[in-house]
Amino acid sequence: MPSPTCANTPLDTSSSQAPRLEALIFDWAGTLVDFGSFAPTQILVEAFKCFDLNLNLEQARSAMGIGKWDHIKAMLALPEVHAQFMAQHKREPDDSDVDRIYNTFLPMQNERVGEFSAAIPGARETLSWARRQGLKIGSCSGYPRLVLDNLLQHAHRQQVFVDYHVAFDEVPQARPWPAMALENVIRLEIKNVGACVKIDDTPVGIEEGRNAGMWTVGLLLSGNAAGLTELEFLALDEENRQTLRDRAAGSFDHAQPHYLIDTVAQLPAVIEQITERMAQGECPSDSL
Known part of the structure; x- marks a missing residue:
């Protein structure tokens, strides 16, 4: 019996060959x-520091892989960072706060990405x-x-x-x-x-x-x-x-x-x- 193939796999109809890696x-x-x-983590720590928010590398790595705006938003939601923000501002962080940190972070990262x-x-x-x-x-x-x-x-x-x-x-x-x-x-x-x-x-x-x-x-x-x-x-x-x-x-x-x-x-x-x-x-x- 021939080996099973994927239902959505396009095959050459003139051949019984299995699909090749592309x-x-x-x-x-x-x-x-x-x-x-x-580069995505160390500079993020430094950007948060500009706003008197302490973020360590381990915390910065916890949301790695997602887009940097979303990454910053996730960092502001971390209990330790959220508590710092609340102590400073007496309110919840919102998207405008994410924007401010992102707009600080982006030129820092662009300037220094070559180092990494x-x-x-x-x-x-x-x-x-x-x-x-x-x-x-x-x-x-x-x-x-x-x-x-x-x-x-x-x-x-x-x-x-x-x-x-x-x-x-x-x-x-x-x-x-x-x-x-x-x-x-x-x-x-x-x-x-x-x-x-x-x-x-x-x-x-x-x-x-x-x-x-x-x-x-x-x-x-x-x-x-x-x-x-x-x-x-x-x-x-x-x-x-x-x-x-x-x-x-x-x-x-x-x-x-x-x-x-x-x-x-x-x-x-x-x-x-x-x-x-x-x-x-x-x-x-x-x-x-």
Whole structure:
């Protein structure tokens, strides 16, 4: 009996071949650049400080992956930060307060994103490998277009190139909604969302991929889940690395990624596994 295929998988009617993988869609900070994903978090802490609100890195990381305006709104709702705001203003924070912090944060981030733009080890090699396999390469980001364009200039200087990129403020609803991932599908002329892989260092980015109907790969040690600098990562012995890996994996539980790896450098081996599963007729929705 032939292997089952997805009901929504377009097949070549002149052939019984299983559908082939078509595209990889990457996040940016913590995935391709910025080991530890510090640009979206450290600068957010500093922006809150401008308003005499104390926000630590752990708190800033708790809502990573969503658009930055929504991220700021989520931070104002944290009990500790909310209490500080109430003590200062004797009222609830509203959207105008989010606007004020965002309008302070945005130029700070745009000015300093280059400080946190170093390519993650293995990113260039993985992108080159993917192109040799004939895969299209898309991307999306929680950065607004202004900041993403700035980041792209730094990435290009390091030979980190993608075929398409979309920012959170270019879609009606960003993560965990699938709009950014699906915008890549449209612009890259992908035939089948089930022939795409979404790679991200945050659970909400994995949800985005799953909601789009894609395979998903979560990154444990290069991004937000671990929050390490590259030097801190390299200094870990295997025992401590495994402890951190296990803790980071727990943060992805509810998002249910199909695969978890340390960094993008390990992606080619996973892509080969996904290719084999697709050859057997498996789809992203079939299993974890």
